[in-house]
Amino acid sequence: MNILLTGGAGYIGSHTFVALAAAGFTPMILDDFSNSSADVLARLEALTGTPVLCERGDVADVALVGALIAQHTIAAVVHFAGFKAVGESVAQPLKYYRNNVGGIIALLQAMDAANCRTLVFSSSATVYGDPASVPITEDFARSHTNPYGHGKLVCEDMLAALGTSNKAWRFGVLRYFNPVGAHPSGLIGEDPAGVPNNLMPYVAQVAVGQREFLNVWGNDYATPDGTGVRDYIHVQDLAAGHVAALQALLHGGAGGGSFTVNLGTGKGHSVLEVVRAFEQASGKKVPYRIGPRRAGDVAQCYADASLAARLLGWRATQTLPDMCRDAWRWQSRIHGSPRPAASR
Ligand code: WQD
Numbered sequence: 001m002n003i004l005l006t007g008g009a010g011y012i013g014s015h016t017f018v019a020l021a022a023a024g025f026t027p028m029i030l031d032d033f034s035n036s037s038a039d040v041l042a043r044l045e046a047l048t049g050t051p052v053l054c055e056r057g058d059v060a061d062v063a064l065v066g067a068l069i070a071q072h073t074i075a076a077v078v079h080f081a082g083f084k085a086v087g088e089s090v091a092q093p094l095k096y097y098r099n100n101v102g103g104i105i106a107l108l109q110a111m112d113a114a115n116c117r118t119l120v121f122s123s124s125a126t127v128y129g130d131p132a133s134v135p136i137t138e139d140f141a142r143s144h145t146n147p148y149g150h151g152k153l154v155c156e157d158m159l160a161a162l163g164t165s166n167k168a169w170r171f172g173v174l175r176y177f178n179p180v181g182a183h184p185s186g187l188i189g190e191d192p193a194g195v196p197n198n199l200m201p202y203v204a205q206v207a208v209g210q211r212e213f214l215n216v217w218g219n220d221y222a223t224p225d226g227t228g229v230r231d232y233i234h235v236q237d238l239a240a241g242h243v244a245a246l247q248a249l250l251h252g253g254a255g256g257g258s259f260t261v262n263l264g265t266g267k268g269h270s271v272l273e274v275v276r277a278f279e280q281a282s283g284k285k286v287p288y289r290i291g292p293r294r295a296g297d298v299a300q301c302y303a304d305a306s307l308a309a310r311l312l313g314w315r316a317t318q319t320l321p322d323m324c325r326d327a328w329r330w331q332s333r334i335h336g337s338p339r340p341a342a343s344r
Contacts, residue, residue, distance in 0.1 A: 001250060002026045004074045006059045006107060007081030009036035011190045012122065012176070012238060014044060015183055016078060019239035021048040025246070028053035028072060030065065035083070035193070043187040059103045065110035076118035076246055079107060082151075085197055086126070086296060089148035100151040101158075108162060119159070120172040120245050125231070125264070125301055127153045127175065134229075134268065135304035138175070138260055145296050156260070163258055170258055172245035177231035177264035177303050179238050181323040182330035189330030190235070199274060200232070200323070204331035207284040214286060216271050218293035223300055227271035231264035231302035234318030234326070238263055244314040254311040264303025265316040274320070281324035282332075 003020055007013050008029030014036075020027040029041075033056060044052045053072070057064045059081040068074065082100040083089070089096040104121070111117060128136050129143030144150035156173055163169045180200040182189030196202040205211045219226035241263040248254040269277075275286050308314050 001075040002028065002072045003246065004028055004030060004068060004072070004077045006030045006077065006079050007036070008078075009033060009038065009040050009054065010080055011036075012179055012235060013078075013080040014040050014188045015235045015239040016080070016242045017044055017052075018047045018183065018188070019236070019243050020246070021050065023243045023247075025243075028055070028068075028074075030055050030057055030059060030068060031081070032056065032058050040188060047183070047185060047187055060099075060106040062106050062110045062113075065107060066114045069111060069114035069116045074114070074116050076120065076250060077107065077111060077116065078120040078122075078242055078246070079104060080122050082122065084124075084148065086146050086148045087197060089151070090146050090296075093147040096147045096151055100148070101154055104155050104158070108158075117166070117169045118249050119169070120174060120242055120249070121155065121159060123156055123173050123175045123260070124149065124152050125175050125177045125262070125303065127156065128301065130298040131301060134300045134302050135266060136262065136301065137304045138262060138307055159258075170249045172249050172258070173260035174241060174245060175260065175262050176238060177233050177262065177301070179235050180232045181234040181236065181318065181326040183236065184326055184329070186329040186333045189327070189334070191334055199230075199271060200278075200327055201331075203275060203278045203286055204327050205335075206286050206288075207278055207282045207328065208331050208335040210335060212287070214275065214288040215291040216288050217291055217297060219290045220293070221299040223270055225270050225272050228297055229268040229270050229300040229302065231266070231268055232274065232320060232323055233263060233265050233316050234323045236326075237265070237316040237318050241308065241312070241314050244308075244312040248312050259311050261308040261311060262303040262305050263308060263316075264305050266303055266305040268300055268302035269320055274324075277320045278324045278328065281321060282328040
């Protein structure tokens with residue numbers, strides 16, 4: 001079965017591409033390379049052993065997307081294409097609403113016109129805002145504290161409204177917690193442009209000597225060691241979650257309908273736990289300084305992942321040491337050597 005991955009050259013998309021090929025699907029990529037690089041395609045070919053079908057283009061181009069779906073008899077779409085920097089979304093809200101909300105509207109129009117009505121959507125734990133408690137289940141109240149999170153929430157509601165209007169639509173809404181790590185081959189991974197917003201890539205850059213120290217944004221939260229607690233999930237587990245979601249949507253699993261599930265490990269780790277785990281994995285020191293809290297941060301956010309286990313037969317298997325080991329292998333590979341314009 002042919003599967004279209006919008007934004008498939010990016011961090012999560014590229015890992016999902018490899019997992020789908022290994023599961024017997026035929027994935028293809030649509031990407032405008034605004035936040036990724038075409039260099040990843042050769043590495044995907046090396047990992048899958050087959051030529052990679054990729055179209056450069058904008059997911060908002062309804063005619064292009066419709067033509068791709070028809071030409072390749074696309075059975076389902078996995079929608080990764082979107083901007084994801086929380087801070088940038090506050091500074092440039094229209095850029096985020098136009099791309100993240102406008103993009104999926106155009107995609108859905110193209111899919112509907114081409115009679116392809118099965119979609120896996122990259123949502124985010126950000127839709128839970130500041131949770132009243134942890135672990136978080138899918139029925140928790142949703143809220144938003146920034147345009148990025150608001151966009152995810154609006155997209156989820158749009159999919160629900162579309163599914164109500166036409167029962168032919170089948171949606172797998174996947175709420176990612178904190179994706180980290182890299183493919184164990186070291187060939188693909190996360191390589192954010194500029195200064196990383198997220199913890200793991202920043203820690204990796206300190207460990208490899210690219211940055212002097214880590215700023216720990218606050219150590220006065222109501223958590224065991226005072227630093228923020230998050231549910232870090234290995235990108236390989238996340239990719240497997242997409243395979244399980246597609247198999248359920250296409251083969252009548254999960255009760256044959258649409259579903260919304262958390263993709264997390266169900267375990268929370270603090271910033272300082274991540275620092276220590278990365279030092280263990282890399283054998284390098286990660287100096288840090290305690291700084292002020294970061295605007296918009298919550299104290300704790302980690303999943304109850306039991307619904308995905310029940311509906312999809314999926315569970316995360318990789319531990320924090322596994323995540324740090326694979327992130328370190330990747331960081332060591334891209335640092336210093338001529339930068340393979342890696343998947344971002
Ligand atoms: C994790 C913890 C920080 C950097 C965001 C988005 C979410 C998703 C993942 C897109 C927090 C602390 C971080 C640093 C630090 N993105 N930290 N120093 O904020 O949980 O989630 O990224 O889908 O939607 O909201 O992830 O990695 O930025 O922060 O102390 O230099 O690390 O305060 O406690 P976050 P993060």
